[in-house]
Amino acid sequence: MLAESLALTAALFIIGVIGVLVHRNAIIIFMCVELMLTAVNLTFVAFSRFYGPAGQVFVVFVMTVSAAEAAVGLAIIIAIFRHRQTINLKDINLLRG
Amino acid sequence: MEPHYPLFYVFHFYLFGVIALASSIAFVTRRSPVAAALWLVNTMFSLAALYVMLDAQFIGVMQVLVYAGAIMVVFLFVVMLLNLGHPSELADARGTGWKLVAGLVGLGLLSEIMVILRTKLPQQLVVPRDFNELQLQKLNAVGTIAEPLFKDYLLAFELTSVLLLVAIAGAVVLGRGRSVRAR
Numbered sequence: 001m002l003a004e005s006l007a008l009t010a011a012l013f014i015i016g017v018i019g020v021l022v023h024r025n026a027i028i029i030f031m032c033v034e035l036m037l038t039a040v041n042l043t044f045v046a047f048s049r050f051y052g053p054a055g056q057v058f059v060v061f062v063m064t065v066s067a068a069e070a071a072v073g074l075a076i077i078i079a080i081f082r083h084r085q086t087i088n089l090k091d092i093n094l095l096r097g
Numbered sequence: 098m099e100p101h102y103p104l105f106y107v108f109h110f111y112l113f114g115v116i117a118l119a120s121s122i123a124f125v126t127r128r129s130p131v132a133a134a135l136w137l138v139n140t141m142f143s144l145a146a147l148y149v150m151l152d153a154q155f156i157g158v159m160q161v162l163v164y165a166g167a168i169m170v171v172f173l174f175v176v177m178l179l180n181l182g183h184p185s186e187l188a189d190a191r192g193t194g195w196k197l198v199a200g201l202v203g204l205g206l207l208s209e210i211m212v213i214l215r216t217k218l219p220q221q222l223v224v225p226r227d228f229n230e231l232q233l234q235k236l237n238a239v240g241t242i243a244e245p246l247f248k249d250y251l252l253a254f255e256l257t258s259v260l261l262l263v264a265i266a267g268a269v270v271l272g273r274g275r276s277v278r279a280r
Binding site (some may be wrong): 011012017027028031078 | 102107110111114117118121122124125127128130133134137140141144147148150151152153155156159160163164167168171172175176178179191195196198199200202203206207210211214228229232241242244245246249250253257260261263264265267268269271272
């Protein structure tokens with residue numbers, strides 16, 4: 001089941017990448033990043049079956065980091081919305097030269 | 098290296114894999130954030146089933162509790178808080194050129210990953226075949242993770258708590274708002 005897990009991981013990760021590139025809604029982009037993190041977790045679990053339980057420990061760390069990232073990122077989105085009344089990335093181009 | 102699996106196991110593995118893939122495709126093609134979030138929850142659930150089938154029961158439970166439960170609820174809370182239902186906010190996808198570029202980038206990444214998958218795995222790192230089953234019987238599903246987490250990775254675990262504290266403080270500072278009269 002290792003090869004199947006890795007293929008599924010690759011497919012999910014790339015769907016996440018395509019979502020980040022295609023969408024303009026900041027919240028959906030964040031959800032695509034979460035999908036990418038989860039896909040990587042599947043790799044860790046699949047390998048931990050053959051290389052010992054350390055992979056599962058790393059999954060715990062990845063989950064913690066993604067929870068922290070979601071909290072900070074959504075707070076940034078709320079702050080942006082408070083200033084600009086939108087979260088469409090088309091309208092948030094202050095740093096574009 | 099891989100043991101032989103019964104047909105029942107293989108069938109369910111492929112079933113949950115296909116569910117995860119299909120609902121992630123449905124997730125990425127939605128325009129409404131709420132529908133996208135619900136499809137993502139579906140993906141997380143089927144991934145949790147896959148974790149359980151891969152002998153990682155505790156990780157499966159964590160996946161349901163943390164991802165499908167907590168993180169997605171936070172996302173839906175933000176959607177509700179910002180009131181993103183009206184149609185002008187929903188027309189968010191980029192044009193055809195961007196979709197083409199995204200598809201090409203995806204194909205490139207996929208081919209790279211497939212090339213990497215062709216390489217041989219280092220055999221000398223492989224644990225004995227029934228090692229994980231023995232660990233599960235000896236230490237339970239929680240103990241299998243808790244033993245390395247609190248022995249080998251204790252420093253990383255403690256640093257994670259600092260990371261969470263910083264993230265909470267940052268979220269509170271960012272989300273607090275300047276004053277009441279802003280509205």
